Amino acid sequence: MRNAEFSASVCQQTRIRLKWPEKLLKCLALMSMVTVEHLHKVFGRFTAVKDATFSIEKGEIVGFLGPNGAGKTTTMKMLTGYLPPTAGTASIAGYDIIDQPLEARRHLGYMPENVPLYDDMRVMQYLEYRAMLKGICGKAVRQQVGWVIDRCGLEPKRKNLISTLSKGYRQRVGLADALLGDPDLLILDEPTNGLDPNQIRQIRELVRSLAEEHTVILSTHILSEVEMICNKVIIIDQGQIKANDTPGNLTRNLRAAGRVSIEFKGDLDTVVRELEAFEPVKKVIVEAPLPGGWHHVIVRAEPGTDTREKAAAIIASHQFPMRHIYRHIPSLEDVFVEMTRKD
Ligand SMILES: Nc1ncnc2c1ncn2[C@@H]1O[C@H](COP(=O)(O)OP(=O)(O)OP(=O)(O)O)[C@@H](O)[C@H]1O
Ligand SMILES: [Mg+2]
Secondary structure, X not given: OHHHHHHHHHHHHHHHHHHHHHHHHXXXXXXXXXXXXXXXXXXXXEEEEEEEEEEEEOOOEEXXXXXXXXXXXXXXXXXXXXXXXXXXXXXXOOEEOOOOHHHHHHOEEEEOOOOOOOOOOEHHHHHHHHHHHOOOOOHHHHHHHHHHHHHOOOHHXXXXXXXXXXXXXXXXXXXXXXXXXXXXXXXEEOOOOXXXXXXXXXXXXXXXXXXXXXXXXXXXXXXXXXXXXXXXEEEEEOOEEXXXXXXXXXXXXXXXXXXXXEEEOOOHHHHHHHHHOOOOEEEEEXXXXXXXXEEEXXXXXXXXXXXXXXHHHHHHHOXXXXXXXXXXXXXXXXHHHHHHOOO
């Protein structure tokens, strides 16, 4: 009897103990700005997004990358409520996009790929109209519009007809629209698409400044832009999430991280054999011979290893001349190519 009571009490304690991690997980889920679970989108027979699962924490600036047709816009449209998912769930600021769409939308601002604007409206008039559509009323409309005009540098153009704006200013109007209501999350689909380098820089600075107070998901094909402003990268290819990490971790873990390029003269077979006998080396690739009898080899080794010292010692031990040794530092572009290549 006593044993049974003891077991029951242990069971109860265990149950109580189990409750806390569950609560903690729930709290963590609430702390996430975006939670995407097994999201799926099918158009007819074509699957555009397959089983996408990821989360984005408050304050993160996420670069959403992928080749043309990878599923970026489709995923963003599902998050913003423009497209219903075929399967799976997602939440914004803890609100389910299907069950609580209004609350979810209230927490996000969306700048679509091709910003749809009314050309015959003036900038301020358009933004006031958009503010009212978003449920902002009374004095708050003027306040909000004034604030977004100021944030997006639209003051000199506030009275201009939208049809007369340059592409860069049109993008700014799109950003200002997304900012109305000061949402926690900004979803920006290629905000610098089609802009000249100066305009790209201006929009980038604007996004960077917005990121100080907002969580941002930014889709772009300009990888240097992502390296400059994003602290997280999600790569999607053929509808599948291929990577989800910080730019630093992605480049560090890349196969190319262990790649060393060497140019030397002397007996090629000896050097290749001795290099391949070295533990972290996986393969030595012999490139086409260079003029003047120089050999060019690429040493592929375990990620995170540096084979330069050992390689230099091997070549020096035979007194072969060496004119170049270089460790390849992978960039986000290398990560992108590695994750999305078709071979
Ligand atoms: N409404 C639709 N009906 C049928 N197919 C669609 C529809 N919308 C998108 N697709 C297809 O889904 C795939 C993903 O498209 P999506 O626009 O999400 O790509 P993306 O990653 O945003 O590409 P890009 O870099 O070119 O903007 C594409 O093959 C596209 O043709
Ligand atoms: Mg797109």
